[in-house]
Amino acid sequence: MSQSDIRTYAQAMRQANKEARATAVALACIIVVWLVGGFGLAGTDIWVFHTPLWVIGGCVAPWIAAIVAAVVLSRRVFADFDLDEVAGSGSAGKADASEDGE
Structure with missing residues (x-):
């Protein structure tokens, strides 16, 4: 959803809820990666560069998963919009009156 698609306060709140759910x-996916990478690999006797595989799986894998999640969220879910402009466009008279009263 682009900035021009969000015109009302209700649309802005729906977009914010969509972003929060995503x-x-x-976060749940990153936690699963951490659990599988750390605790799931704890039973293995594999070492990489003198480090147990579960340490690498528990530290590096969630970090990579978080980077991937941030990129996916920013490109596919998040929308750039100004909530003040959206809120003010629906009730321009109310917004102007409240600013003059301060």
């Missing part, structure tokens, strides 16, 4: 799903 971020929560991304």
